[in-house]
Amino acid sequence: MNTAAAIAFQILQSVFVVLAAPLLVGWVNRCRAWLQNRSAPSVLLPYWTLAKLFHKEPVIARGASPLFRTTPYILFGCMWLAAGIVPVLATGLPFAPAADIIALVGVFALARVFSALAAMDIGTSFGGLGARREMMIGFLAEPAMLMTLFTAAFISGSTQLTTIVDTLGHREFALYPSLAFAAVAFLMVLLAENARIPIDNPATHLELTMIHEAMILEYSARHLALIEWAVAIKLFAYMTIGIALFVPWGIAEGGDWHALPLAIGTLVAKLALAGAGLALIETLLAKLRLLLAPEFLSSAFLLAVLGMLTHFLVQG
């Protein structure tokens, strides 16, 4: 495969993720509405919301520092970068070697730190509260995420996501106990990191237990739009990481253009299922008390560690 085609595929993948991400959010919202017997909004609603926000004039709090105004762009940049690293449509793309799973977790951490800092910038009580809670979730979720990824890294002998996908995609189909543990842990981390029930509720703000919404209370218009968009890309990236680790079949290996239709088709099918599953989880579960969040996440961490040890004991 020549370089130009590879770079074209890379750009295509990044743009695809960024453009498709709000659709996934719209789909999850629609599924949730169905499950909760509400009349469902259009799956395109997130796009209209973004367009509306971009048109508006932002209201910025007096006393905001430059950090406050640059953070939305940095968040968007970080998430776009993550979208470039994760093998969504194809493996072996030119940009993949720039960052492995550890660096990927690093990108999410970078985004988290900036959003927490921006939340504290205005000096309101809600901002600090949200930042504190977000960092609490973060310090528990990040190690759990790393341990999950390390389990996959041990199985495939690599921390490159594209190598992991290639290796896992070619093993004979069997249930690996280590991956089963890792999958459960990953799901729990996904819920926590994306501010979903049972850790946080994306549907409301003005709730004293809010986390993510408390951090972005002061944002409006284009800044809010960028943050919402980044959040959508983050959910998309997490779901595609999960797909890459646990159900990698169907991806275009080595950036093969001919496999692209199949890759898009399988990805859409998997994401539709995953989105419906997420909506189901959010419908069935209630939000945890904030003080129980550490327990939820430390069990995720323990499960991930258990998965890793299982790999050494059973498969190693």
Added chain:
Amino acid sequence: MSALHAALSPAGGALALAVLWLAIAVACLIPSRNAAFARRFAFPLGAAAGIGVAFVGLQAVWLPAQTLTLPLGLPDLPFHLRVDALAAFFLMLLGSVSAGVSVYAAGYFREEASGRLALIGCQYHVFLASMAFVLLADDAYLFMLAWETMALSSYFLVITDHKQPSIRSAGFLYLLIAHLGAIAVLLCFGVLHGGRGDYSFDALRAAHLQRGWATVAFLLAFFGFGAKAGILPLHAWLPEAHPAAPSPVSALMSGVMIKTAIYGMVRVIFDLIGSVRWEWGLVVLVIGAGTTLFGVLYALMQHDLKRLLAYHSVENIGIILLGLGMGMVFVGFGHGAAGALGLIAALYHTLNHAVFKGLLFLGAGSILHSSGLRNLNDMGGLIHRMPKTAFYFLIGALAISALPPLNGFVSEWLTFQAALQATILQNGIVRSLLPLFAATLALAGALTAMCFVKVYGVAFLGRAREPAHPSPLPHAGDAGGMERYGMAWLAAGCFLLGLFPSSFLLVLNRVASRLTGHGLSEQALSASGWLWLVPTSAEQASYSPLVFLVMIVAVTLLAFFVVRRVYHGRARFADPWDCGYPEQTSRMQDTADAFGQPIRHVFGPLYRMERTLPGPGEATPRYTLKIEDRHWYWLYLPVARAAEYVSSKIALLQQGRISIYLLYSFITLIALLVFVR
């Protein structure tokens, strides 16, 4: 001619520059009424010497080891000097970090009285020179001499403000633990030398120890140097002494001095003992993991900025030990390349920590200097008053939080990669233990990020708080020019080390391969080029911080301009919304202690907490919370009490009458005559 040749060689060059530091120290003492001498001449010249030392070190990494013998010292016991790759690397660290700190010091001490400044200048440069001699020493005698000079000169720097009793007691604690460590190091050299009367490192290297004695030597070296590095449970002096010292000195102590202890460990374990055992690696890993977690969890509880940074030094020493321990485990099992990776990760983190911790302490110093504040709960909104300091501090905070693409991430990444080599180990238990230490590192990294969000958010962001102890300097401005240059130098280091790790990896690979005889494969390193960091093979792991940064910056800028072009760039300013609450005062912001509340909740049993809650009827309710180090209660205080008890018993011998003492001499003589004969 030969003298000139010697002076141009790395060993001679480093010696000449160290002597230059000594000369500056002496020159500082020349009585001059003019404090400008130290500011305009002594500290800048010291910084220039630092840059020189860094260059000499960088050059010497690539040269074969060089020795020099100085006809000084005791009769028949000349000083041996040697610069090999390991010493050269640490010289580079010492020179480059101290250069930034010295430039900063030139600005920081601008308001000191000339008498005090003369003393500080003298002690400061003696301190620098003694650290250089620690690294240059090639015999135990010179090493101990330099080691003790380092301890004493830093002790005097710590007690610069000796009129405060708390600072005197901090200094005493530091001196005490430093000397306990020094005794262990001395005993370690004694064990290594095995009774042959030759204390040059060559002789120590040549000596073959039995397994038991080698382990004793390892333990003595680990805990002896560990006392200086601040490993658990010998860390207690760090959070006391580092905040007590003037900020540039704190930066040097945290950035460089505790790294000489890492140098000592690596020197003794890998070089002098030579045959590393994997069980030792496990000891280092366990202590390292404990130190890492303990350091960061206590750092999260602090509201004194400099104490907090000191606890983070404890944490980072733990991270270095994790890399070192992994290297020892791999080398002990005979996996040279993986061992080299662990060692490289440890040394890389040593350098990184020196740079970003130096930067953070300098930033804390600038805050202290311009606003007189050290308590985070009194700060707030400093980004508006000190935007430049805020910028440099942000770089340091992101670097220490191990966020890509800055330098702290690179070394933690390498440590993770070392841990992921665990599959090659033969021993199943150790194999599954190594990833657990990686988990500790992951947890510590995320907690560090939380801690620095707290520091930065409380100190620099938000609104200015009403200080409980009003600052003597209410209208603080930004840091002065020299202070900023010093910080900019170290901030540039954070970027350089973070963005071009493969170049530094070549240097470190040279150090590791000279030391252990194994290195990473040169092919993989050179084939990947300077852009890609590939420690083993491209399939296994690669990372390119530069591509990373370019990508984020490009997308960020693209988003910025596209949004402005397609939509608009207008903005309106109003009061904060805050869910519609109309009354907002600066007291409603999170304080440093509030920010740590989730940690107190999750890790409660690890702290010793004393809480007093106000009663329902109190007119002025006060809530107090005191958090103390548990080590004080189970280790330090019992030991102190035992020492006091024993000395009170021994004091019974001291009657204060000459006849009694004569009686003692007489009894001793009789006893000697009876037993020795």
